[in-house]
Amino acid sequence: NAGVTQTPKFQVLKTGQSMTLQCAQDMNHNSMYWYRQDPGMGLRLIYYSASEGTTDKGEVPNGYNVSRLNKREFSLRLESAAPSQTSVYFCASKVERGGGTEAFFGQGTRLTVV
Amino acid sequence: AQSVTQLDSQVPVFEEAPVELRCNYSSSVSVYLFWYVQYPNQGLQLLLKYLSGSTLVKGINGFEAEFNKSQTSFHLRKPSVHISDTAEYFCAVSDYNQGGKLIFGQGTELSVKP
Numbered sequence: 001n002a003g004v005t006q007t008p009k010f011q012v013l014k015t016g017q018s019m020t021l022q023c024a025q026d027m028n029h030n031s032m033y034w035y036r037q038d039p040g041m042g043l044r045l046i047y048y049s050a051s052e053g054t055t056d057k058g059e060v061p062n063g064y065n066v067s068r069l070n071k072r073e074f075s076l077r078l079e080s081a082a083p084s085q086t087s088v089y090f091c092a093s094k095v096e097r098g099g100g101t102e103a104f105f106g107q108g109t110r111l112t113v114v
Numbered sequence: 115a116q117s118v119t120q121l122d123s124q125v126p127v128f129e130e131a132p133v134e135l136r137c138n139y140s141s142s143v144s145v146y147l148f149w150y151v152q153y154p155n156q157g158l159q160l161l162l163k164y165l166s167g168s169t170l171v172k173g174i175n176g177f178e179a180e181f182n183k184s185q186t187s188f189h190l191r192k193p194s195v196h197i198s199d200t201a202e203y204f205c206a207v208s209d210y211n212q213g214g215k216l217i218f219g220q221g222t223e224l225s226v227k228p
Contacts, residue, residue, distance in 0.1 A: 031214065035218075040220060042220040043158075043218040048215060090157060090158070092158075094216075103216050107157045108157055
Protein backbone atom coordinates (compact mmCIF):
# COMPACT_ATOMS: atom_id res chain seq x y z
CA ASN A 1 0.00 0.00 0.00
CA ALA A 2 1.92 3.05 -1.29
CA GLY A 3 -0.38 5.77 0.15
CA VAL A 4 0.48 9.13 -1.43
CA THR A 5 3.29 9.15 -4.00
CA GLN A 6 4.94 12.33 -5.27
CA THR A 7 7.36 12.68 -8.16
CA PRO A 8 10.00 13.92 -8.50
CA LYS A 9 11.62 14.04 -5.06
CA PHE A 10 14.12 16.74 -6.07
CA GLN A 11 14.20 19.27 -8.90
CA VAL A 12 16.30 22.25 -9.87
CA LEU A 13 14.80 24.71 -12.36
CA LYS A 14 16.04 27.86 -14.00
CA THR A 15 13.92 30.99 -13.69
CA GLY A 16 11.22 30.94 -16.35
CA GLN A 17 11.19 27.18 -16.87
CA SER A 18 8.02 25.19 -16.42
CA MET A 19 7.39 21.88 -14.72
CA THR A 20 4.64 19.67 -13.34
CA LEU A 21 4.72 17.99 -9.95
CA GLN A 22 2.86 14.71 -9.92
CA CYS A 23 0.84 13.23 -7.08
CA ALA A 24 -1.07 9.97 -6.93
CA GLN A 25 -2.93 8.25 -4.10
CA ASP A 26 -4.17 4.68 -3.93
CA MET A 27 -6.54 5.03 -0.96
CA ASN A 28 -9.65 5.96 -2.96
CA HIS A 29 -9.77 9.36 -1.25
CA ASN A 30 -12.01 12.10 -2.59
CA SER A 31 -10.07 15.17 -1.43
CA MET A 32 -6.52 16.07 -2.46
CA TYR A 33 -4.33 19.03 -1.54
CA TRP A 34 -1.11 20.77 -2.51
CA TYR A 35 0.90 22.61 0.15
CA ARG A 36 4.22 24.41 0.16
CA GLN A 37 6.47 24.40 3.22
CA ASP A 38 8.83 27.28 3.93
CA PRO A 39 10.93 27.82 7.07
CA GLY A 40 8.98 29.61 9.80
CA MET A 41 5.76 29.63 7.80
CA GLY A 42 4.46 26.12 8.28
CA LEU A 43 2.49 24.56 5.46
CA ARG A 44 0.44 26.87 3.27
CA LEU A 45 -2.35 25.58 1.09
CA ILE A 46 -1.85 26.26 -2.63
CA TYR A 47 -4.84 24.48 -4.21
CA TYR A 48 -7.19 21.72 -3.25
CA SER A 49 -9.67 19.43 -4.91
CA ALA A 50 -12.70 18.29 -2.94
CA SER A 51 -13.61 15.69 -5.54
CA GLU A 52 -12.79 14.55 -9.04
CA GLY A 53 -13.48 17.36 -11.49
CA THR A 54 -13.31 20.22 -8.98
CA THR A 55 -10.46 22.44 -7.86
CA ASP A 56 -10.29 25.52 -5.62
CA LYS A 57 -7.69 28.08 -4.64
CA GLY A 58 -6.05 27.96 -1.26
CA GLU A 59 -4.00 30.59 0.57
CA VAL A 60 -1.18 31.04 -1.96
CA PRO A 61 -2.37 30.07 -5.49
CA ASN A 62 -0.55 32.72 -7.54
CA GLY A 63 1.94 31.26 -10.02
CA TYR A 64 0.45 27.77 -9.91
CA ASN A 65 -2.15 25.73 -11.74
CA VAL A 66 -3.58 22.33 -10.90
CA SER A 67 -5.32 19.47 -12.64
CA ARG A 68 -7.37 16.75 -11.00
CA LEU A 69 -6.82 14.21 -13.74
CA ASN A 70 -8.92 11.49 -12.13
CA LYS A 71 -9.71 10.37 -8.61
CA ARG A 72 -6.16 9.14 -8.04
CA GLU A 73 -4.06 11.94 -9.50
CA PHE A 74 -3.68 15.64 -8.72
CA SER A 75 -0.88 17.54 -10.44
CA LEU A 76 0.62 20.96 -9.72
CA ARG A 77 2.09 23.02 -12.55
CA LEU A 78 4.49 25.93 -12.46
CA GLU A 79 4.21 27.69 -15.82
CA SER A 80 7.13 30.10 -15.34
CA ALA A 81 9.17 29.28 -12.27
CA ALA A 82 10.45 32.09 -10.04
CA PRO A 83 13.02 31.98 -7.21
CA SER A 84 10.19 32.74 -4.75
CA GLN A 85 8.78 29.31 -5.60
CA THR A 86 11.82 27.58 -4.13
CA SER A 87 10.20 25.41 -1.46
CA VAL A 88 9.26 21.92 -0.40
CA TYR A 89 5.93 20.86 -1.88
CA PHE A 90 3.66 18.33 -0.24
CA CYS A 91 0.66 16.57 -1.66
CA ALA A 92 -1.99 15.19 0.70
CA SER A 93 -5.25 13.32 0.44
CA LYS A 94 -8.13 12.49 2.72
CA VAL A 95 -11.33 10.55 2.54
CA GLU A 96 -13.98 13.24 2.47
CA ARG A 97 -14.68 16.91 2.11
CA GLY A 98 -15.62 17.17 5.76
CA GLY A 99 -13.18 18.19 8.44
CA GLY A 100 -12.86 15.27 10.79
CA THR A 101 -10.73 12.83 8.86
CA GLU A 102 -6.99 12.43 8.79
CA ALA A 103 -4.92 13.73 5.87
CA PHE A 104 -2.16 11.50 4.48
CA PHE A 105 0.94 13.16 3.10
CA GLY A 106 3.48 12.30 0.45
CA GLN A 107 7.21 12.49 1.10
CA GLY A 108 7.58 15.90 -0.54
CA THR A 109 9.26 17.44 -3.57
CA ARG A 110 12.20 19.72 -2.87
CA LEU A 111 12.23 22.38 -5.61
CA THR A 112 14.99 24.92 -6.13
CA VAL A 113 14.58 27.72 -8.68
CA VAL A 114 17.82 29.46 -9.63
CA ALA B 115 -10.86 32.77 7.72
CA GLN B 116 -9.59 30.15 10.11
CA SER B 117 -6.04 30.58 11.41
CA VAL B 118 -3.64 28.75 13.72
CA THR B 119 -0.86 30.21 15.85
CA GLN B 120 1.92 28.16 17.36
CA LEU B 121 3.43 30.34 20.02
CA ASP B 122 6.94 28.87 20.08
CA SER B 123 9.06 28.41 16.98
CA GLN B 124 11.73 26.40 18.84
CA VAL B 125 11.59 24.43 22.07
CA PRO B 126 14.83 22.94 23.42
CA VAL B 127 14.48 20.45 26.27
CA PHE B 128 16.59 17.83 27.98
CA GLU B 129 15.81 14.14 27.65
CA GLU B 130 13.21 12.84 30.16
CA ALA B 131 11.93 16.36 30.87
CA PRO B 132 8.26 17.24 30.27
CA VAL B 133 7.32 19.40 27.31
CA GLU B 134 4.36 21.49 26.19
CA LEU B 135 3.95 22.84 22.67
CA ARG B 136 1.36 25.58 22.47
CA CYS B 137 -1.30 26.09 19.82
CA ASN B 138 -4.13 28.60 19.54
CA TYR B 139 -6.72 28.81 16.79
CA SER B 140 -9.21 31.45 15.74
CA SER B 141 -12.66 30.87 17.10
CA SER B 142 -15.21 28.88 15.20
CA VAL B 143 -18.20 26.77 16.05
CA SER B 144 -17.32 23.61 14.19
CA VAL B 145 -13.61 22.91 14.16
CA TYR B 146 -11.54 19.80 14.27
CA LEU B 147 -8.00 19.97 15.63
CA PHE B 148 -4.91 17.97 14.78
CA TRP B 149 -1.26 17.64 15.68
CA TYR B 150 1.12 16.32 13.04
CA VAL B 151 4.81 15.45 13.39
CA GLN B 152 7.49 15.76 10.73
CA TYR B 153 10.80 13.96 11.16
CA PRO B 154 13.76 15.27 9.14
CA ASN B 155 13.36 14.89 5.38
CA GLN B 156 10.03 13.13 5.70
CA GLY B 157 6.38 13.92 5.18
CA LEU B 158 3.91 14.60 7.97
CA GLN B 159 2.20 11.96 10.05
CA LEU B 160 -0.72 12.29 12.43
CA LEU B 161 0.01 12.35 16.16
CA LEU B 162 -3.53 12.86 17.42
CA LYS B 163 -6.79 14.59 16.66
CA TYR B 164 -9.77 16.10 18.44
CA LEU B 165 -13.17 15.73 16.81
CA SER B 166 -15.60 15.82 19.73
CA GLY B 167 -16.17 14.32 23.16
CA SER B 168 -13.47 14.18 25.83
CA THR B 169 -11.27 17.25 25.77
CA LEU B 170 -8.15 15.22 26.60
CA VAL B 171 -6.92 13.35 23.57
CA LYS B 172 -4.20 10.72 23.62
CA GLY B 173 -2.03 10.04 20.59
CA ILE B 174 0.92 7.98 19.49
CA ASN B 175 4.35 7.96 21.14
CA GLY B 176 2.98 9.06 24.53
CA PHE B 177 1.73 12.47 23.42
CA GLU B 178 -1.55 13.98 24.52
CA ALA B 179 -3.37 17.24 23.92
CA GLU B 180 -6.11 19.14 25.65
CA PHE B 181 -8.84 21.01 23.83
CA ASN B 182 -9.87 24.21 25.62
CA LYS B 183 -12.80 25.85 23.89
CA SER B 184 -12.91 28.97 26.09
CA GLN B 185 -9.23 29.71 25.42
CA THR B 186 -9.34 28.40 21.82
CA SER B 187 -6.24 26.34 22.54
CA PHE B 188 -5.04 22.82 21.77
CA HIS B 189 -1.70 22.41 23.52
CA LEU B 190 0.40 19.28 23.03
CA ARG B 191 2.15 17.65 26.00
CA LYS B 192 4.43 14.77 26.83
CA PRO B 193 5.48 14.00 30.41
CA SER B 194 8.94 12.66 29.49
CA VAL B 195 10.57 13.19 26.11
CA HIS B 196 13.14 11.05 24.30
CA ILE B 197 15.88 11.94 21.87
CA SER B 198 13.75 10.33 19.15
CA ASP B 199 11.03 12.95 19.70
CA THR B 200 13.27 15.55 18.05
CA ALA B 201 11.17 16.74 15.10
CA GLU B 202 8.96 19.56 13.91
CA TYR B 203 5.40 19.60 15.20
CA PHE B 204 2.48 21.20 13.45
CA CYS B 205 -0.91 22.13 14.84
CA ALA B 206 -3.71 22.18 12.28
CA VAL B 207 -7.39 23.05 12.20
CA SER B 208 -10.12 21.95 9.87
CA ASP B 209 -13.37 23.86 9.67
CA TYR B 210 -16.32 21.92 8.34
CA ASN B 211 -17.99 25.17 7.26
CA GLN B 212 -14.99 25.95 5.05
CA GLY B 213 -15.09 22.68 3.19
CA GLY B 214 -12.80 20.83 5.52
CA LYS B 215 -9.61 22.54 4.39
CA LEU B 216 -6.70 21.75 6.68
CA ILE B 217 -4.93 24.94 7.82
CA PHE B 218 -1.57 24.67 9.56
CA GLY B 219 0.31 26.68 12.12
CA GLN B 220 3.88 27.82 11.61
CA GLY B 221 5.40 24.77 13.29
CA THR B 222 7.43 24.22 16.47
CA GLU B 223 10.85 22.65 16.29
CA LEU B 224 11.35 20.37 19.30
CA SER B 225 14.99 19.64 20.05
CA VAL B 226 15.67 17.03 22.74
CA LYS B 227 19.17 17.08 24.15
CA PRO B 228 20.88 14.32 26.15
